[in-house]
Amino acid sequence: MGVAFVAHCLLNQNSKVREGAHCAGVYSPIVDVLRAEGWRIEQMPCPELAFAGLNRFWAVREQYDTAAFRRHCRRLATAVAGAIAARAEQGEDVVLVGVQGSPSMGVTITSSDPERGGRPAWPEGTPEHTSGEGIFVEELHAELDRRGIAFRVAGETHALATHDDDDQRARLQAVLRAGGG
Amino acid sequence: MGDERSFRVALVADRFVNPAPGALDGLAVLAAAGWGVMQLPDDAYPAEVARPLLVEVAEQVEEFSRHGYAFVLVGDRAGLEEALAAAGVAVPPRIAPASAAELGGFLAAQPVPPAVTAARG
Numbered sequence: 001m002g003v004a005f006v007a008h009c010l011l012n013q014n015s016k017v018r019e020g021a022h023c024a025g026v027y028s029p030i031v032d033v034l035r036a037e038g039w040r041i042e043q044m045p046c047p048e049l050a051f052a053g054l055n056r057f058w059a060v061r062e063q064y065d066t067a068a069f070r071r072h073c074r075r076l077a078t079a080v081a082g083a084i085a086a087r088a089e090q091g092e093d094v095v096l097v098g099v100q101g102s103p104s105m106g107v108t109i110t111s112s113d114p115e116r117g118g119r120p121a122w123p124e125g126t127p128e129h130t131s132g133e134g135i136f137v138e139e140l141h142a143e144l145d146r147r148g149i150a151f152r153v154a155g156e157t158h159a160l161a162t163h164d165d166d167d168q169r170a171r172l173q174a175v176l177r178a179g180g181g
Numbered sequence: 182m183g184d185e186r187s188f189r190v191a192l193v194a195d196r197f198v199n200p201a202p203g204a205l206d207g208l209a210v211l212a213a214a215g216w217g218v219m220q221l222p223d224d225a226y227p228a229e230v231a232r233p234l235l236v237e238v239a240e241q242v243e244e245f246s247r248h249g250y251a252f253v254l255v256g257d258r259a260g261l262e263e264a265l266a267a268a269g270v271a272v273p274p275r276i277a278p279a280s281a282a283e284l285g286g287f288l289a290a291q292p293v294p295p296a297v298t299a300a301r302g
Binding site: 008015022025046049053055080082 | 217
């Protein structure tokens with residue numbers, strides 16, 4: 001058992017890009033697993049909300065990969081890392097729960113399309129998904145590495161074409177239990 | 182694709198997100214009522230850890246507020262009022278609930294957010 005630092009939108013779907021909210025507010029499937037496994041929940045800020053606002057477009061990693069957004073993410077990452085460090089100093093296990101497919105919050109799957117830009121028009125589907133971290137997770141990862149803090153990752157998978165509730169739950173449980181707590 | 186958001190957000194003290202055994206589970210009440218949650222830093226964090234987190238909370242509240250989302254405050258957190266003021270946002274209607282029924286009644290009594298009216302229009 002330990003502390004799960006979760007993506008903002010997992011407790012607040014109102015932060016999602018338009019047409020992206022899967023439920024009214026709290027995404028309970030993730031919360032339920034964390035609580036059943038005895039983990040504390042701590043919410044991270046949404047990197048995209050404060051930077052690009054509620055009226056932002058759906059975007060891929062390349063569109064957010066600017067010096068200004070990275071500076072913003074580093075500021076957030078430093079704030080979050082302070083809380084993580086406080087937990088780690090107490091010997092608590094830390095897991096980051098991100099959002100797979102997100103350009104900011106993906107933990108092992110982000111989104112990529114080097115050609116995307118200009119007037120927004122693209123077909124349904126998620127062909128842009130690719131292996132890798134979102135930009136905020138990348139910056140947080142770097143900050144935690146700098147501080148020598150170990151952590152594991154898990155991801156909410158609703159945006160993926162392969163999403164399955166049972167599989168998502170099982171994967172999260174496996175990550176939470178991997179520390180032996 | 183639809184969008185299920187409620188346009189309702191609660192700033193919630195940590196003790197209602199991670200309740201002690203037998204204490205009020207505010208997160209469960211808020212989830213059932215369809216409110217999103219913005220968790221406030223644990224009271225155990227020193228000011229140098231909590232302050233930058235509160236700055237980010239306040240900036241996000243400011244963005245939601247400009248778009249007509251509803252806000253409430255469940256519990257409290259030292260430094261929150263100052264952070265909200267720095268972002269130009271007023272402290273929302275607040276409650277320190279003693280029971281799920283009290284919190285549920287408080288949430289139900291909140292007015293329809295302007296953003297809901299705009300979305301329907």
